[in-house]
Amino acid sequence: MSENKVLESIVEQINLRLTEICSLRQDFTKKEDDSFVSKGDLLVQDIVVELINNNLPDHNVISEEDAPFEGVDFDETSSYVIIDPIDGTENFVSGLKEWGVGVSIYTKGKHVGSLILLPELNDFLMTGMKTDKYKSRIIGLSSSLTKSDLIVLPDEGFEYRIIGCSMYNMLSAVRGAYARFENVKGVNCWDVLPGLNLALEHGTYAEVDGSPYSGQILFPTRKYKIKLSSEG
Incomplete structure (x- = not known):
């Protein structure tokens, strides 16, 4: 499966399981940096990591929920998938819809695909898609x-x-x-x-x-x- 097909599958699977993800928003704990992590974060991570492992097995996963990465040697020429399972967890656990999932894929050091998904707002943009452009103050x-x-x-x-x-x-x-x-x-x-x-x-x-x-x-x-x- 190509990298962009993996991103499409991430969108599909998270949308399919959105009700389950949102049902976990009140089940959360506080991390050492005083931010929250919910079981919803961990479920999204599991969904994304499973798709990566099954379809891009040569890629290393870097996810917020696996931090800190002390003692890890990173290589700019290697293949990585960088994941933020739920960005805006404070919003998520508070019942707000303004939270998102972020994924970027690098293959042999080169960027090949990125995704921003806002599941409860029914909105996303990924590499290769067109989007409207606005003028704003x-x-x-x-x-x-x-x-x-x-x-x-x-x-x-x-x-x-x-x-x-x-x-x-x-x-x-x-x-x-x-x-x-x-x-x-x-x-x-x-x-x-x-x-x-x-x-x-x-x-x-x-x-x-x-x-x-x-x-x-x-x-x-x-x-x-x-x-x-x-x-x-």
């Missing part, structure tokens, strides 16, 4: 910003949104529904790789740590500051 903000960060934002000429889901935010930026989205605090590779690569495909400017992004794999060895912008 809305700037998406990361939920990691503090009150002091928010106070210094310009108060004229912009609309601001804090959604609490990187997949939702990045998909909105790829489509131009946000004029810009950035995370200046730093995030993990699984939070951003799908959005970065879909941005490149759809002509949205993408930046990592102050430099233009060009499709390279990012590993869970540190956090990355990112920006997506329709304005360049």
Whole structure:
């Protein structure tokens, strides 16, 4: 099965089991970093990993729920699937629909496919798909910003949104529904790789740590500051 067919199968299987996934949103625990993990996260991970293992057995899986990756040697020329089973778990366990699944596939060091899936919003975008493009004055903000960060934002000429889901935010930026989205605090590779690569495909400017992004794999060895912008 090709990489894109695997992404299509992920969409199909998660949608088929969405009721079961959502039934687990109240069964959660707190991780060491004070974030939540639910049994819904773990079920999505199981669904995705099974599809990867069955169809792309030469690929190594990097998933948020397997972190931290201490002592792991990563190779930029190897094959990996980077997964965020549920991005926006705080939203998910709180009963909000703005949560997403992110997957990026790299084969022998080259990006071959990415997926952003927003299951409860019945929306997704994956490599090879067309999408509408919009013009907007809305700037998406990361939920990691503090009150002091928010106070210094310009108060004229912009609309601001804090959604609490990187997949939702990045998909909105790829489509131009946000004029810009950035995370200046730093995030993990699984939070951003799908959005970065879909941005490149759809002509949205993408930046990592102050430099233009060009499709390279990012590993869970540190956090990355990112920006997506329709304005360049």
